[in-house]
Amino acid sequence: MGTPVQQLFDLSGQVALVTGGSRGLGLQMAEALGEAGARIMLTSRKAADLEEAAAQLSERGIDARWIAADASDPVQIQKVVDETMQRLGRIDILVNNAGATWGAPAEDYPLAAWDKVMNLNIRSLFLFAQAVGKASMIPKQRGRIINVASIAGLGGSMDVKFIAYGTSKGAVVNFTRTLAAEWGAYGITVNALAPGFFPSKMTQGVLAQFGADKLAAAAPLKRLGDDDDLKGAALLFASAAGKHITGQILAVDGGVSSVHGG
Numbered sequence: 001m002g003t004p005v006q007q008l009f010d011l012s013g014q015v016a017l018v019t020g021g022s023r024g025l026g027l028q029m030a031e032a033l034g035e036a037g038a039r040i041m042l043t044s045r046k047a048a049d050l051e052e053a054a055a056q057l058s059e060r061g062i063d064a065r066w067i068a069a070d071a072s073d074p075v076q077i078q079k080v081v082d083e084t085m086q087r088l089g090r091i092d093i094l095v096n097n098a099g100a101t102w103g104a105p106a107e108d109y110p111l112a113a114w115d116k117v118m119n120l121n122i123r124s125l126f127l128f129a130q131a132v133g134k135a136s137m138i139p140k141q142r143g144r145i146i147n148v149a150s151i152a153g154l155g156g157s158m159d160v161k162f163i164a165y166g167t168s169k170g171a172v173v174n175f176t177r178t179l180a181a182e183w184g185a186y187g188i189t190v191n192a193l194a195p196g197f198f199p200s201k202m203t204q205g206v207l208a209q210f211g212a213d214k215l216a217a218a219a220p221l222k223r224l225g226d227d228d229d230l231k232g233a234a235l236l237f238a239s240a241a242g243k244h245i246t247g248q249i250l251a252v253d254g255g256v257s258s259v260h261g262g
Contacts, residue, residue: 008241012037015088016238017080019071019128020098022049025148025198025230027056029095032231033238034062038093041084042066071098071124072116081131091136093238096125097148099168106163114164121168125175129190133183143188146237147176149249151196151257169194173249180247189246191237196253198225220255 016033020026021042034040034057042050042057042064050066057064067083069076084091100120102113125147137143152162153169172192180190197215216224233252236242251257 003240005241009235009239010037011093011235011239014038014092015041015084015090016093016095017041017043017084017091017128017132018095018097019124020044020148021095022046022053022066025195026095026097027053028227028230029097029146029234030064031057031060031062032235033093033095034064035060036235036239038238039063039088040065041080041088041091043069043071043080044098045070071128072119074127077124077127078131081128081135085135090140091132092140092142093144093146094128094132094137095146095148095234095238096128098124099148101162101165103161104163105161109163117164118168121165122171122175125172129179133186133188137188138183138186141187143183143186144238144242145179145183145188145190146234147172147190147192149173149176149192149194151194151251151253154194154249154251154257176249177247184246189237189242191242191245191247192249193230193233193237194249194251194253194257195225195230196251196256198229216254218256219253220259223254225252225254 011033016038018026018030021030022044030040030042040062042053044050047068050068054064054066067080069080098120100117102117129145149172150169152166153173176190176192216222230252233250
């Protein structure tokens with residue numbers, strides 16, 4: 001007989017570091033991991049948002065802390081990892097969710113905007129993974145890394161002017177596969193979630209431009225993502241239930257990528 005399924009999904013005693021965790025998809029995933037028993041460390045730039053998010057999690061009985069930091073700054077990234085290790089003693093799960101977007105036609109795209117998006121959407125993922133790997137996962141020969149990609153990383157779009165965002169999320173896809181291949185020897189799984197359209201601060205411009213109803217109608221399930229739709233997938237990748245899954249990209253998009261190619 002195998003392990004009881006409830007035990008496979010149990011994260012009791014584990015620590016999850018969630019970047020971009022003060023709102024939206026990051027907070028949704030933090031909530032799922034916390035409800036499964038993990039202690040949560042949230043990080044993002046704004047202390048006030050983090051304080052509010054940690055309070056929301058605490059109200060649900062989740063042990064949640066926070067550290068304000070700029071994920072585009074390597075020094076601050078290292079500080080987050082060091083402080084998490086000092087305060088919580090370990091990092092079992094890393095959710096690389098911090099990100100940004102910027103809309104402009106490719107021919108006029110500002111270099112500063114390109115660098116901002118790339119630094120947050122792919123460089124920070126590498127730096128957080130490297131720091132967490134060295135501090136906790138490689139020494140323990142165990143870890144779970146969940147990178148947040150996007151269906152924008154699975155294919156281009158004629159309609160949305162998002163050259164840096166789409167490029168960065170495509171990089172997240174192959175970063176995930178490459179790191180999974182290299183770190184499997186350490187017992188570390190590395191997977192990515194590729195969300196479709198979820199109402200959030202980052203997507204509000206696109207939703208306003210194209211219309212939420214129109215975007216929902218383009219999905220086979222005829223809906224956008226909601227406040228629960230990433231929870232199960234995140235918990236699968238974070239838990240023992242997903243211990244034999246690595247290097248995979250899971251689209252959580254209502255079926256959009258299956259019919260539109262990303």
